[in-house]
Amino acid sequence: MSDQDNPRREFLRKTLTLIPVVTIASAGLGGTAMMATPAIAAPEPERRPATPAKAYEPTWFTAEEWAFINAAVARLIPADEQGPGALEAGVPEYIDRQMNTPYATGALWFMQGPFNADAAPEMGWQSKLVPQQIYRLGIAATEALCKKAYNSTFAGLDSATRDEVLKQLEAGKPTFESVPAKMFFSFLLQNTKEGFFCDPIHGGNKGMVGWTMIGFPGARADFMDWVERNEQYPFPAVSIRGERA
Numbered sequence: 323m324s325d326q327d328n329p330r331r332e333f334l335r336k337t338l339t340l341i342p343v344v345t346i347a348s349a350g351l352g353g354t355a356m357m358a359t360p361a362i363a364a365p366e367p368e369r370r371p372a373t374p375a376k377a378y379e380p381t382w383f384t385a386e387e388w389a390f391i392n393a394a395v396a397r398l399i400p401a402d403e404q405g406p407g408a409l410e411a412g413v414p415e416y417i418d419r420q421m422n423t424p425y426a427t428g429a430l431w432f433m434q435g436p437f438n439a440d441a442a443p444e445m446g447w448q449s450k451l452v453p454q455q456i457y458r459l460g461i462a463a464t465e466a467l468c469k470k471a472y473n474s475t476f477a478g479l480d481s482a483t484r485d486e487v488l489k490q491l492e493a494g495k496p497t498f499e500s501v502p503a504k505m506f507f508s509f510l511l512q513n514t515k516e517g518f519f520c521d522p523i524h525g526g527n528k529g530m531v532g533w534t535m536i537g538f539p540g541a542r543a544d545f546m547d548w549v550e551r552n553e554q555y556p557f558p559a560v561s562i563r564g565e566r567a
């Protein structure tokens with residue numbers, strides 16, 4: 323992790339792999355249709371005051387785990403002068419919703435041993451732990467570390483100390499008996515980036531703030547005429563549901 327917020331965002335831009343985002347966005351292209359403009363304009367609907375959206379409530383994480391997730395992703399992608407951060411983009415909601423999918427239980431993986439932690443990546447998943455367990459055990463171990471070292475929960479620490487704890491996890495320095503610290507941090511960082519750049523249908527990237535930051539058009543039906551231009555794409559991103567940034 324970088325010590326400064328701006329280089330951290332620049333790191334996101336440079337290391338982001340767009341293939342998953344493009345894949346998700348392309349899934350909605352088949353349902354995109356052009357609508358003809360009616361000859362006679364329809365009367366405008368009655369304008370009503372907007373109802374504030376209800377705050378998301380986690381369905382898998384406990385209240386203590388939810389506080390950790392919010393505090394952690396807020397430091398991984400913080401809000402700054404370049405735009406909203408992970409909290410504003412709904413990354414915690416994305417991660418919580420992922421915990422209720424087959425991905426989180428390892429249902430889509432080959433989960434039989436023996437496991438070899440030093441195996442090459444192409445050999446597949448090499449742990450008996452699945453994402454649900456990695457999060458639950460990782461959060462508990464990190465909270466125990468914070469209480470012992472700082473007499474506080476992770477969410478109760480100041481920003482600089484939170485960053486220091488996350489750096490330790492990233493480096494794999496804490497030796498947790500339940501789960502490798504580096505493995506836990508890797509999942510947390512990967513899922514945070516996914517939640518920041520996914521289609522909003524998955525709970526994250528609210529307002530398409532991630533796509534707007536990198537100039538990604540989203541699930542637009544046709545933008546190929548702009549691919550070869552050395553210009554910024556001028557139109558707002560569109561989600562699978564047809565929402566516009």
